[in-house]
Amino acid sequence: MIRKQRRTSHLAFPDAAELKEPLLDVQDLYTAFHTARGLVRANDGISFTLDRGRTLGIVGESGSGKTVLTRSIMGLLPNINLERSGSVRFAGHELMSLTPDQLRDVWGTQMAVIFQDPMTALNPVVRVDRQLTESLRIRLGLDRGAAHETAVTLLTSVGIPAPEQRMRNYPHELSGGMRQRVMIAIALACGPKLVLADEPTTGLDVTLQAQILDLLATLQRERSMGMILVTHDLGVVANRADDIAVMYAGRIVEQAPTKELFSHTRMPYTEALLRSIPRLTDASHTRLRAIPGRPPDLAALPPGCPFAPRCPYVQDRCRAEEPPSRTAGAGHLFSCWFPVGSTEGDGALARNVAAGVPAAIAFTGTAAAAAVTTTAAPAPVPPGGAPTGGDA
Amino acid sequence: MAGSGTAQLRAGEDILLRAEHLVVGFGKGQRRIQAVSDVSFDVAAGETLGVVGESGCGKSTTGRAVALVHPPDAGSVRFAGIELTSLGARELRQARTKVQMVFQDPISSLNPRRRVLDSVMEPLAIWGVGTSDERRAKACATLESVGINPTDAGGRRPIEFSGGQCQRISIARALMLEPTLLICDEPVSALDVSVQAQILNLLDDLKRDHGLTMVFIAHDLAVVKNVSDRVAVMYLGKLCEVAPPDTLYRHPAHPYTAALLASIPEPDPSAAGDGSAPLSGELPSPSNPPSGCRFRTRCPHAQDRCAQEEPQMRALGPEHFVACHFPLSQPAGAVAATPMADSSPGGGRRTTAPPSPRASL
Numbered sequence: 001m002i003r004k005q006r007r008t009s010h011l012a013f014p015d016a017a018e019l020k021e022p023l024l025d026v027q028d029l030y031t032a033f034h035t036a037r038g039l040v041r042a043n044d045g046i047s048f049t050l051d052r053g054r055t056l057g058i059v060g061e062s063g064s065g066k067t068v069l070t071r072s073i074m075g076l077l078p079n080i081n082l083e084r085s086g087s088v089r090f091a092g093h094e095l096m097s098l099t100p101d102q103l104r105d106v107w108g109t110q111m112a113v114i115f116q117d118p119m120t121a122l123n124p125v126v127r128v129d130r131q132l133t134e135s136l137r138i139r140l141g142l143d144r145g146a147a148h149e150t151a152v153t154l155l156t157s158v159g160i161p162a163p164e165q166r167m168r169n170y171p172h173e174l175s176g177g178m179r180q181r182v183m184i185a186i187a188l189a190c191g192p193k194l195v196l197a198d199e200p201t202t203g204l205d206v207t208l209q210a211q212i213l214d215l216l217a218t219l220q221r222e223r224s225m226g227m228i229l230v231t232h233d234l235g236v237v238a239n240r241a242d243d244i245a246v247m248y249a250g251r252i253v254e255q256a257p258t259k260e261l262f263s264h265t266r267m268p269y270t271e272a273l274l275r276s277i278p279r280l281t282d283a284s285h286t287r288l289r290a291i292p293g294r295p296p297d298l299a300a301l302p303p304g305c306p307f308a309p310r311c312p313y314v315q316d317r318c319r320a321e322e323p324p325s326r327t328a329g330a331g332h333l334f335s336c337w338f339p340v341g342s343t344e345g346d347g348a349l350a351r352n353v354a355a356g357v358p359a360a361i362a363f364t365g366t367a368a369a370a371a372v373t374t375t376a377a378p379a380p381v382p383p384g385g386a387p388t389g390g391d392a
Numbered sequence: 393m394a395g396s397g398t399a400q401l402r403a404g405e406d407i408l409l410r411a412e413h414l415v416v417g418f419g420k421g422q423r424r425i426q427a428v429s430d431v432s433f434d435v436a437a438g439e440t441l442g443v444v445g446e447s448g449c450g451k452s453t454t455g456r457a458v459a460l461v462h463p464p465d466a467g468s469v470r471f472a473g474i475e476l477t478s479l480g481a482r483e484l485r486q487a488r489t490k491v492q493m494v495f496q497d498p499i500s501s502l503n504p505r506r507r508v509l510d511s512v513m514e515p516l517a518i519w520g521v522g523t524s525d526e527r528r529a530k531a532c533a534t535l536e537s538v539g540i541n542p543t544d545a546g547g548r549r550p551i552e553f554s555g556g557q558c559q560r561i562s563i564a565r566a567l568m569l570e571p572t573l574l575i576c577d578e579p580v581s582a583l584d585v586s587v588q589a590q591i592l593n594l595l596d597d598l599k600r601d602h603g604l605t606m607v608f609i610a611h612d613l614a615v616v617k618n619v620s621d622r623v624a625v626m627y628l629g630k631l632c633e634v635a636p637p638d639t640l641y642r643h644p645a646h647p648y649t650a651a652l653l654a655s656i657p658e659p660d661p662s663a664a665g666d667g668s669a670p671l672s673g674e675l676p677s678p679s680n681p682p683s684g685c686r687f688r689t690r691c692p693h694a695q696d697r698c699a700q701e702e703p704q705m706r707a708l709g710p711e712h713f714v715a716c717h718f719p720l721s722q723p724a725g726a727v728a729a730t731p732m733a734d735s736s737p738g739g740g741r742r743t744t745a746p747p748s749p750r751a752s753l
Contacts, residue, residue, distance in 0.1 A: 061584040176447075177674055205446040205611060207671040210655040232585065235657035258661045276589035277659055278618040284637035285596070286618060290589035294554055 011098075011105045013091050013193075021092065022049040023226045024073070024194055029086035031065075031072040037299040039083070042068040044250045046086070048243075052193060053224040055217075057237030057258070059273075060247035063295050066230045067116075069247070070196045073228075074111060075103050091193065108135045112187040116199040118179035122171040128155075128182055129167040132189060139190045154185040159215060177208040181215070188219060194226040201236065213240055234274060238262065243331065246270045249296050249306035256332035266334040266341065269307045272363065292359050305336070312363035313338045313348045396430040397705035400634040400713035408605045409458065409573060410434040414467035416450070416457045425679040427453040428464075429629040432705075435573070435622075440599065440606040442620030442637065444613055444652070448675050450629040451609045455575045458607065459491045460484060472572065489519065492566035496578035498558035502550040508561055509535070509546030515568040534564045537601070538594060556587035560594065567602065574599075575607045580615060592619060613656055617641055622711070625649050628686045629678055631705065635712040645708050645719035648687050685717065693718050 031043040042065040050056050060066045071077045073088050075095055088095040090111060095103070115121035123131060132154065133147040142150060148167075155163035158181040171179055180200060187195060197216060201209040217240055220227050229241055237244055238258065245255040246267065254267035265271045275289040293310040296302060302309060308318040315338060323335045338348040352360035398412060416428040428450040435441045443451045456462040458469055460476055469476040474487055495501040502511055512531040516522060522530070532542035538560040550558055559579060566574060576595065580588040596619065599606060610616050616623055617637045625632040625646065633646040644650040651671040673690050676682055682689050688698040695718065703715045 061586060175674055206613070206652060206655040207446060208674070209657070211672070213657075233657065234585075234659040238657060238659045238661045262659075262661050273586060274659060276586050278589070278592070278612075278614040280614050280617060280641055280653070280656060280658065282618070284617050284620060287596070288589035288593055288618065290593050291586040292590070294556060294587060295584075 011093060011102055013093075013110055019052070019091060021089070023052045023091060024050040024228075025087070025089040026073060027087040027089075029069070029072060029088060030084065031068055031077070032083040034081040034083070035299065037297075040298045041250050041301070042298060043072055046252055048245055048252065048255060050194070050226045050228065052226050053220075054243070055220065055227045055229055055241045057241030057244040058228060058230045058247060059232065059234055059237060059244060061232055061295050063298065064247040065250035065298070066247050067198055070113060070198050070228065070230055074107065074113060074196065075100075076113075108192065109139050109190040110192055111194045111196070112190070112192040114180075114183050114187045114195065114197040114200050116202055118176070118183045119171065121183060122179060124171055126170075127167070128169055128171070128174075132167070132182070132186055135186070135189050151185075151189070154189055155182070157219070158182075158185045158188075159211070160185075176204055177211065180204060180208075180212055184212070184215065184219070188223075191223065192225065194228070195220070196228045196230070198230045199232070200229070202232070209236070216240075234277065246273070249301060250298055251306070251335065252333070253307065253336075254332075254334040256328075256334075257330075260329065260332050264328065264332070264341065266328050266332070266339040267336050268311050268313045268338075268340055268345075271340050272310075272312065275363070287365065289363055289365060292362055310359055312352060312357070312360040313340070313345055314352065314357065314359065315348050396432075396630065396702060397715065398432045399705040399707055400631070401432055401434050402436070404436070406437045407434045408437040408439075408472055409607075410468075410470045411454075411458055412468045412470075414454065414457055414469070415465045416453050416462060417465050423679070425677075426465075426629055426681075427678060428457060429681075430467075431626070431629070431631050432467075433624055433631065433634065435605055435607060437572075437605055438603060439621045440608055440619055442616035442623040443607065443609045443626060444611065444616045444623060445626035446652075446675055447611065448628075448678070449626045450678075451611075451626050452577050454626070455493070455577050455607055455609045459488060459493055459575055461493070489515075489569045490571050491573045491575065492569065492571040494559070494562050494566050494574065494576045494579045497582055498555050498562050498579075499550060501562050502558055502565075504550050507547050507549060508540075508553075509542065511550075512546075512561065512565045512568060515565065519569065521569075531564075531568065534567055535561070537598070538564045538567075539590075540564065554587070555583050556590060559583065559591055563591075563594070563598070567598065570602070571604070573605045573607070575609070577609045578611070579608075581610060581612065588615070595619065613641075613652060625652070628675060628681055630686055631715060632687065633712075633714045633716075634705070635709075635714075639709065639712050643712075643720075645712065645714040646687075646716050647691050647693050647720060650720055651690075651692075685715075693720075 027047050029043055029046040032039050032041045046069060048056065058066050058069065072084060090106065095106065129151065132151040136142045136147040136150055151167065152163045155166060160166050160178060160181050174182065200216065201212050204212060213236065229237055231237055241258050243256065244258050244261050245252045246269065248269050254261065254270045261270065265274065272291045276291055278288060291310050296306050304320050305318045305323050308314045311318065317337050323337045325333050325335050327333055338345045349360060353364055401410065412432045414428055414431045415426060417424045417426045419425055431454055433441065443454060445451045453462065457464045460469065464477065471487065471491060476484065476487060479487060509531055512535060513527045516527040516530065521527065532546065535542040535546065540557060540560050580591050583591060592615065598604060608616065608619050620637050622634065623637050623640050624634045625648065627648050633640065633649050640649065641653060644653055655671065671690055676689055684700050685698040685703050688694040697717050703717045705713050705715045708714055708719060
């Protein structure tokens with residue numbers, strides 16, 4: 001089934017260093033699935049560009065469409081019940097118009113993906129050796145010996161001790177961190193110019209997560225690759241991405257250079273997400289500013305802004321009209337009628353607090369009115385509130 | 393780390409749970425491995441003990457051993473004055489109604505074939521508490537208190553709910569028998585960040601309203617800090633450090649705690665010092681743990697002594713206990729980057745576990 005001879009390349013790719021345009025240019029990408037529940041709009045008008053050597057962090061909760069986005073960019077989605085439009089330009093080629101056969105020249109050698117769960121992404125009945133050398137032999141046309149040598153070098157470069165032994169192991173004989181390193185080695189085997197890392201550290205321990213993220217950053221620097229780092233954890237991208245795009249309900253709701261995003265947050269969702277994370281710098285028992293409700297069903301989106309039902313700043317306009325993408329300084333885009341830190345936004349929040357909108361009260365932590373919010377939350381305790389000592 | 397010893401235990405009447413020299417193993421004969429070896433801790437009534445560590449460190453096993461879901465090989469578990477390990481099956485079942493657990497995966501911890509209300513009523517039905525109507529009323533009230541509308545949700549099945557809602561239902565079920573101790577085993581690690589905050593706030597409210605005592609097991613140090621009154625750090629079946637969260641996070645004394653803290657990605661790009669990964673390598677196998685201190689193979693400060701002698705728990709401050717021969721210096725306050733300049737802050741009390749100044753709290 002596996003063809004061992006080298007495939008002849010159909011497409012020519014310029015050297016990334018000579019590229020005049022961005023490495024990856026996604027414009028108005030739309031991906032939707034026909035399901036029994038109706039049309040699920042997983043990506044709705046996604047646009048961004050990525051230069052070589054840069055890292056774009058894509059942040060979103062589960063169901064926000066971030067994984068579909070990586071698959072859609074690569075053209076990996078099954079063609080059944082799928083609607084896909086827009087433009088994905090990679091290194092001078094429009095990927096949307098390529099045939100599946102041509103796409104195979106892109107995968108692996110130009111663009112590679114690191115999947116989330118290494119246990120299911122690796123073939124459990126094939127040794128690491130063959131999983132690593134397969135693409136080297138098919139794509140690069142190396143012979144058995146050369147492919148083996150390259151694979152050992154790759155395993156060494158991703159920090160696997162005793163690589164010769166590991167080559168003979170099956171995936172289940174490796175620990176979780178090891179497996180993820182093997183996944184990275186496979187993705188980088190053919191020297192791609194762009195790596196899409198889809199939650200590469202989810203499910204790993206914090207110490208391993210730090211190791212893997214450092215490894216990715218080092219490899220990216222050495223090879224000056226472009227990287228898209230998809231994650232649900234803002235902490236993961238805060239120190240590792242040049243730009244961050246925040247996704248909600250299939251759209252990019254805010255996009256900015258990393259520092260700008262954290263220091264001048266405009267989108268209420270981004271702000272709420274940041275505030276809901278427990279911080280090490282906070283004293284223990286600090287009450288968290290939870291976002292009420294949950295992400296919307298992509299098959300039945302509310303009219304207007306998709307975040308409106310949970311938003312502390314929400315006004316009537318948000319429920320009726322979808323906010324357009326607006327700019328705030330260089331490279332900072334957001335979609336909101338009443339942005340954080342603006343006079344409109346402050347006014348909207350103040351009105352909502354006064355009117356007792358639950359989201360606004362939970363967000364600002366207004367203690368007096370909080371009793372009305374939900375059945376689950378009696379008046380919040382001041383930070384560090386004394387634990388009840390009574391023995392039941 | 394590998395700390396054994398009981399210096400961290402407190403005297404006093406308000407101790408609800410005290411586990412001493414807990415040993416839990418898996419496997420048979422020669423191949424039996426110790427997932428938890430000689431762990432001692434206590435929880436005061438109304439307190440939340442956070443247990444943190446990497447996967448495989450034995451934190452979940454500890455939680456299960458306390459509830460005797462997995463009976464310990466050795467050691468004692470005293471709960472509300474009763475020695476649980478000496479009870480017979482009947483008495484244990486009775487005693488365990490006051491110890492309830494909430495598990496990690498909210499969806500698989502509910503029976504998919506049963507309606508939510510039936511699942512929540514089940515504990516009462518098993519114990520024959522009240523009439524059917526009373527049970528139903530109580531289940532509805534409890535569901536209401538965790539933020540689930542019983543009239544709307546009671547007749548539906550778990551598949552119709554999101555992870556966060558299922559976790560609320562699991563919590564409601566755990567509260568039905570009015571437990572005094574709630575053991576939460578990674579209750580939020582399967583949830584999205586926005587929902588995670590809701591559940592953490594809910595647990596905090598319930599703890600106050602029901603006067604609960606909690607053992608909160610998690611791998612996320614920020615989450616543990618948020619909910620705990622006292623934090624125990626575990627590594628490879630042993631305790632490393634026990635301290636109140638604010639002390640532990642400001643002045644970690646154990647090199648492992650410092651490394652864990654340094655690994656956490658802070659959601660703030662201006663947070664300085666995101667250096668390289670402070671810990672290399674992976675957790676050694678518990679079937680062949682390192683001699684002496686179990687952390688020494690990955691410890692940046694390991695010395696010869698660490699390989700020969702297992703450190704005992706000892707007091708650094710009134711509520712701060714550490715099992716390390718060379719704890720990081722405390723007063724300086726500098727954390728992960730502190731070199732091992734002064735390796736003997738303890739002065740005289742180094743060779744054996746000191747007679748701890750059984751702190752008042």
